[in-house]
Amino acid sequence: MTQAMQSTHGGEPLKIDNLVMVRGTKAVTEAIVLRVARGKITALMGANGAGKSSTVLGISGVIEPAFGEIWLDGRDIAGLEADEIRRLGIATVPEGHQVLRELTVRDNLRVAASDLSRGEQSTALDRTLALFPELKEKLAQPAGDLSGGQQQMVALAQALMVTPKFLVVDELSFGLAPTIVARLVPVIRSIAAQGIGVLLIEQFTHLALALADHVYVMSRGKVSYDGPPQKLRDDPDILHRAYFPVSDKEAVGLA
Template sequence: MLEIKDLVVSYGKIKAVKGISVTVEQGQVVCLIGTNGAGKTTTLRTISGLLRPESGSILFEGERIDRAPAHKIVTMGVAHSPEGRRIFPRMSVEENLLLGGYSRRDSELKDDLEAAFELFPILRERRAQPAGTFSGGEQQMLAMGRAMMSRPRLLLLDEPSMGLSPLMMQRIMQTVRTLRAQGTTILLVEQNAQAALKLADHGYVLEVGSIVLEGPGRDLLASDEVRKAYLGEE
């Protein structure tokens, strides 16, 4: 579904991503793990059209998207739930969700609004509440629900558990499993390496812009190198 080849992304003279190649098959959860500054968020922002690569290519379902504008990438079936949630705090929960489907012209938007409420019942209960009054975990649910409103085939999730309690983190990860079971392909950036690798079909370890390890999620979870560097184990 997604193929990244030799991707290079720079901020001025600083190369944030240094020639990485990543493949995401349809129906998979693929995760990117690594320390801060490894290039994970930059990679997602480039896929979704918010950044332009210096070189390399990004293909979505066989079509190059690395020069396409962000709004077109959304209509092609790629949605991005960004780091830090980025909700609109003064707007209601329902207004935030409907903005996620702004590019759609079909008659099924209300059906997908109901689907978001089914996925996160608390959003239905507080649909008229200003989104800025939500807790961090509730805002994350809203951000994920908003991303799903464009009916994506590929969902980019950037640090969905950041700043959340262990219980809320478990709920978010269970939602990732639910979305996969419903047929959504997911590329996940996650600070909690153990939680990400447990549910990932495949994983990539990034260090300062380069991929240093890759493999099935469970294999990486069992790797001594990964356990020492990212799970705090000797």
């Protein structure tokens, strides 16, 4: 591959086409189509049980999609192992700040970068800690002793140690106080500004609408909105309908 082709590919969006995820025996997403641009923040919103996390598990390779394609740099990576997908450049922060509680913060970050040489690890550590200065003084502490917000920072920092092309964050704000969430907003912005494509999964609509360049809303396994955040801010009814869909009977009555 030529240098020029590589650099064009480096800027390609992550394309998710017709993704169907099955949990148990039930299809919980229906032909999901998403585009995640490099250097931008894309939000995926939706009510409880809409299928957001199932979509994330499919993208990250934790659960093999039943159908559909995930295009990264011109290659369909759907169904590859989670480790392989991470190596190819998609880092995922799963729901619920899952850090290695017994290990120190420094070791959490080292483990995440175990593919790198010692020298590369130390460069990656400096680069990552620049985004989270408050973690610098916690490096020797067990990650389990940190606050929820700081643990979420460790989880984000772990994902960033390997300089991913795309960062997928499932429920960034879950369980965190508003002041902590406010602290994470500029961090997410600077991650995107580095050229990383961020896919932010959020139930907390205010945060997603404030941060996102592009928004998808899922309801009951389908994408019910695909467009700019401004339209949702201007017309809250669109979101309301997606979060509280009327039943088919009511819809007929309304028509």
